[in-house]
Amino acid sequence: MGNQEIWVYVEINNLMVEPTSFQLITKAKQIANGRKVVALIAEPKMSHLESDIKEYGPDEIRILRDERFRGANDEELADALFQVVKRNTPNAIIFPATVRGRSVAPRLQAKLQTGLTADCLDIYYDGDNLVQVKPTYGDGVMCNIICPDKRPQMVTVRPNIFEAKVDRTIKPKIQAAEFEFHEDARSEVEAEEPVDHTSTDLTNAKVIIALGRGAYSEKNVELARQLAEKLGGKVGVSRPLTDKPEFTHSDQIGQSGTTVSPDLLINLGISGAVQYTVGVEKAKKVISVNTNRDAPIFDLSDYGYVGDAGAFLEAMLGNLE
Amino acid sequence: MKIIVCVKQVPENDSVKIDPKTNDMVRTGAQGVMNPFDRNAIETALELKEKNGGQVILLIMGPDSFTEVLRDGLAMGADSAYLLSSKEFGGADTLATAYTLVAGIKKIGKPDVILFGRQSEDADTGQVGPIVAEDLNIPQATFATKVETISATTLEVDRDLESSIQKVEIKLPAEITVRSEINFPRYETPINIVKSFDKPLTIWNEKDLNVDPDKIGKKGSQTIVTKVYAPKKETKQVKFLSKKAGDAAKTIINELDL
Numbered sequence: 001m002g003n004q005e006i007w008v009y010v011e012i013n014n015l016m017v018e019p020t021s022f023q024l025i026t027k028a029k030q031i032a033n034g035r036k037v038v039a040l041i042a043e044p045k046m047s048h049l050e051s052d053i054k055e056y057g058p059d060e061i062r063i064l065r066d067e068r069f070r071g072a073n074d075e076e077l078a079d080a081l082f083q084v085v086k087r088n089t090p091n092a093i094i095f096p097a098t099v100r101g102r103s104v105a106p107r108l109q110a111k112l113q114t115g116l117t118a119d120c121l122d123i124y125y126d127g128d129n130l131v132q133v134k135p136t137y138g139d140g141v142m143c144n145i146i147c148p149d150k151r152p153q154m155v156t157v158r159p160n161i162f163e164a165k166v167d168r169t170i171k172p173k174i175q176a177a178e179f180e181f182h183e184d185a186r187s188e189v190e191a192e193e194p195v196d197h198t199s200t201d202l203t204n205a206k207v208i209i210a211l212g213r214g215a216y217s218e219k220n221v222e223l224a225r226q227l228a229e230k231l232g233g234k235v236g237v238s239r240p241l242t243d244k245p246e247f248t249h250s251d252q253i254g255q256s257g258t259t260v261s262p263d264l265l266i267n268l269g270i271s272g273a274v275q276y277t278v279g280v281e282k283a284k285k286v287i288s289v290n291t292n293r294d295a296p297i298f299d300l301s302d303y304g305y306v307g308d309a310g311a312f313l314e315a316m317l318g319n320l321e
Numbered sequence: 322m323k324i325i326v327c328v329k330q331v332p333e334n335d336s337v338k339i340d341p342k343t344n345d346m347v348r349t350g351a352q353g354v355m356n357p358f359d360r361n362a363i364e365t366a367l368e369l370k371e372k373n374g375g376q377v378i379l380l381i382m383g384p385d386s387f388t389e390v391l392r393d394g395l396a397m398g399a400d401s402a403y404l405l406s407s408k409e410f411g412g413a414d415t416l417a418t419a420y421t422l423v424a425g426i427k428k429i430g431k432p433d434v435i436l437f438g439r440q441s442e443d444a445d446t447g448q449v450g451p452i453v454a455e456d457l458n459i460p461q462a463t464f465a466t467k468v469e470t471i472s473a474t475t476l477e478v479d480r481d482l483e484s485s486i487q488k489v490e491i492k493l494p495a496e497i498t499v500r501s502e503i504n505f506p507r508y509e510t511p512i513n514i515v516k517s518f519d520k521p522l523t524i525w526n527e528k529d530l531n532v533d534p535d536k537i538g539k540k541g542s543q544t545i546v547t548k549v550y551a552p553k554k555e556t557k558q559v560k561f562l563s564k565k566a567g568d569a570a571k572t573i574i575n576e577l578d579l
């Protein structure tokens with residue numbers, strides 16, 4: 001039932017490796033327990049991202065090389081990966097839970113008729129089973145999922161849950177994967193333009209000012225944006241604020257939003273529901289502002305200010321001048 | 322244009338219980354509402370119909386009580402609705418859910434477009450759309466922020482890939498998963514609510530669908546939940562600041578070197 005390899009799907013984004021893939025290579029090495037960690041990449045001819053991947057020390061880098069991967073659609077990618085998996089079924093395949101990972105992985109899963117757990121927050125082995133940890137519905141409930149009877153075991157894992165660590169002690173073997181590129185003209189990528197999501201890209205923000213229901217007013221949004229600008233950061237929100245005209249779902253932090261890992265997080269008028277806090281566990285310094293001294297958000301804060309969010313914002317702006 | 326929108330019901334509040342024996346989520350009792358993202362999918366379907374003619378059909382898998390969600394969708398303007406309901410469908414993971422939906426889609430008759438909302442609020446995270454597309458061997462465009470009609474057989478879709486926007490021309494039949502940013506779903510008007518009660522709502526079980534009993538419900542699922550628990554929380558020692566906002570701000574700015 002599959003060999004003893006863990007494959008990490010390396011995603012390419014704007015001609016670079018999407019950073020989650022490095023995080024997943026490090027994680028795979030940590031849980032491998034003797035299993036071989038293989039980084040799998042589908043890249044066009046002139047791209048040589050294996051030199052970047054090497055730094056993180058997988059045991060092997062397996063390359064699907066074809067010029068047509070530039071602008072390949074989900075169907076073509078899933079088809080190519082399927083051929084490689086069929087030749088040599090691994091124990092597990094780990095995808096980043098990015099848009100692309102979430103689109104290609106389930107197509108591959110359907111071809112393989114195996115299990116896939118999306119959006120995991122943790123993974124580890126229990127014997128031969130990969131335990132897949134993810135939040136589930138309900139009041140802060142987590143669940144463990146396994147796929148006991150089929151291989152490969154498939155997961156997508158959230159960005160920024162694990163830290164990528166450079167490991168030059170291993171010289172990965174570089175191998176070409178055998179497959180044939182089957183063109184699928186039913187869907188054609190006509191153009192792809194990088195976008196600067198400066199206002200919304202919370203994933204990599206070093207400073208985040210987070211607004212919750214208790215802090216919402218047009219004025220406070222403006223003040224929070226000013227403070228974010230001053231500190232070189234971004235404004236994020238808890239879920240109730242995604243209904244407000246200033247924000248959308250992509251500004252949302254938490255279980256059904258984005259997982260963040262800033263050096264500094266300032267929570268304003270956020271109570272600290274588990275669905276919010278799972279998204280901010282990796283924040284380094286945390287300041288929280290809440291009128292209620294007993295709000296759970298203070299349990300994960302370094303500094304607490306019991307009082308009004310607007311007053312705090314104004315004081316910060318006033319004193320930073 | 323024949324458009325099928327797959328919708329889902331999610332519990333409205335957090336009062337969901339876990340069956341300690343089977344580890345399944347027990348949702349009876351918890352009031353259900355339509356997964357809010359599915360309203361965006363229905364809106365997309367209605368706009369496609371306004372432009373191209375045709376019909377909008379809703380499809381859902383779940384217990385009989387889910388007809389209420391279908392009524393909501395019909396009141397938004399969909400033409401008909403199908404509920405796939407049977408005890409045998411229970412405990413399905415995404416693979417078994419997609420298999421069942423595909424059986425329903427085949428029985429309804431091949432559509433031009435199958436729409437899904439971006440992701441449901443609870444357990445599964447937008448996987449079912451791509452699995453359905455693969456099972457039907459049709460192309461997909463996920464995370465769509467714009468859908469435009471090029472011709473009766475071609476759509477142009479903008480996909481938001483987070484760090485880039487991709488423009489895709491896709492031949493029908495196709496599966497599209499929409500993001501909530503794509504539109505503002507219309508409200509149910511009183512007249513449409515009244516009309517919704519006259520629209521056809523069909524219920525099918527596993528016999529109607531002629532499905533392989535080994536591929537539905539719990540039996541057809543490759544994944545099993547082994548444990549459900551409250552995560553342990555790491556707590557920090559919080560330092561409460563002065564109640565005077567100015568002093569509090571100064572302390573932070575000094576101590577964190579801002």
Ligand SMILES: Cc1cc2nc3c(=O)[nH]c(=O)nc-3n(C[C@H](O)[C@H](O)[C@H](O)COP(=O)(O)OP(=O)(O)OC[C@H]3O[C@@H](n4cnc5c(N)ncnc54)[C@H](O)[C@@H]3O)c2cc1C
Pocket residue numbers: 136137138211212213214215237238239240252253254255256257258268269270271272273274275276279289290291292295307308309310334335442443
């Ligand atoms: C399946 C599921 C997924 C979810 N996913 C997410 C998610 O990804 N992200 C998310 O955020 N939520 C999510 N939620 C919702 C979550 O459970 C909470 O409801 C939500 O996080 C609460 O947001 P909040 O803290 O802003 O609001 P509230 O809980 O209403 O808290 C407001 C806080 O503001 C304080 N306050 C009031 N006035 C002031 C003032 N003037 N100044 C300062 N403080 C003040 C109050 O004391 C209170 O603590 C999810 C829920 C479910 C069921």
